[in-house]
C-alpha cells in the first residue's frame with residue numbers, strides 16, 4: 001500500500017490541476033539532484049503537460065565539485081602518512097588524470113566513510129596518520145562537517161583536517177539567473193537544504209529576478225504540489241517563496257545547525273564544475289580553524305591545465321540539455337566507466353536517466369497503485 005505522499009489518485013489529481021491551471025508554457029528548474037532522480041524515476045515529467053518543461057539543476061554536490069579538488073584529494077591520498085576519508089560516491093568522480101579509486105590502486109590511502117564524524121573516529125584510532133576528510137556537499141552536510149572540526153579542536157587532535165568543497169545553493173541560482181541564456185521561470189528549492197538554512201535567503205532572489213521559489217520535498221505528491229504552487233504563481237504574475245515542505249522546513253531553518261555553520265565556516269567564492277567561479281557560493285574554514293584546513297596543512301601542487309573532455313556535464317548542470325542529448329550517454333559513458341561526475345553520483349542527472357530511462361531500465365510509476 002502506498003503512503004499519502006505516493007498516493008496514485010492524489011498524483012493524478014495534482015497533475016490534472018496543473019494542466020487546468022496552465023495557459024501557456026513554463027520552465028521550472030528542480031534544484032536538487034534527489035528531486036531529479038524522483039522525477040525521472042516516477043515519470044513525473046511525463047504526467048504533466050508537455051508545455052511545462054522541467055529543467056534539471058546543479059543540485060548534485062558530487063557533480064559540481066571541481067576537477068581541481070578531485071586532483072587535490074588524489075594527491076593527498078598518495079602523500080606518505082596521509083589517509084583520505086570520503087563519501088563512497090566521490091571515489092569514481094573523474095579528476096584530470098584519474099579518480100580516488102585509481103589513486104588507491106596506485107597505493108594511495110582512501111577510506112570510505114558515511115559521515116565526517118566517522119572520519120574523526122578514524123583520526124582518533126590512527127594517531128600516527130594524518131586523516132583528511134573530503135568535505136563535499138551543500139548546506140545540508142555542512143553542519144556535521146562543522147561539528148567534526150569543532151570536536152577535533154576541542155580534543156586537541158592534530159591529525160585531522162578537511163579538504164573543504166562545501167557549496168551554497170542561493171548564489172548558484174543567482175548565477176543561473178544572471179546568465180544571458182537563462183530561461184528559468186521558477187524553481188523548486190531543495191527541501192533538505194531549506195530544512196537547515198530556512199527560507200530567508202530566497203526572498204531577495206524572488207524579488208530581484210521575479211521568479212517564484214517553492215521549497216519542495218522528494219515524493220511524487222511533494223513534487224507535484226511544488227510544481228502546482230509554482231505554476232499558480234506564474235499564471236498570476238506572482239513571485240514569492242512558498243513552503244510546500246512545511247513538515248520538515250521551518251522558515252527560520254535549524255538554529256543549532258546554522259549556529260554550527262556560522263562558528264566554523266565563512267562564505268567565500270567557489271568554483272563549480274560546469275558553472276565556473278560563483279561569488280560567495282562556497283564555505284571555507286574561518287581563520288581560527290585554519291590549522292584544520294588540509295590545503296594549508298599540506299604543500300599541494302599547482303593545479304594542472306584541464307584536458308579537453310567529451311563530457312557535456314557543464315551543459316547538463318546548467319540545465320541547457322538533458323543527459324540523453326549527450327553523444328556519449330549510454331555509449332562511452334556509463335555508471336561503471338563514467339566520463340563525468342553526473343553519471344557517477346546517486347544524485348547525478350545522467351545517472352538518473354541511465355538508471356530509469358535507458359533501454360531495459362525499469363521505471364516506477366507514480367500513478368500505478
Ligand code: SF4
Nearest residue numbers: 311312326333340350
Ligand atoms: S552522459 Fe556522461 S559524458 Fe555525457 S554529460 Fe553525462 S556524465 Fe558527461
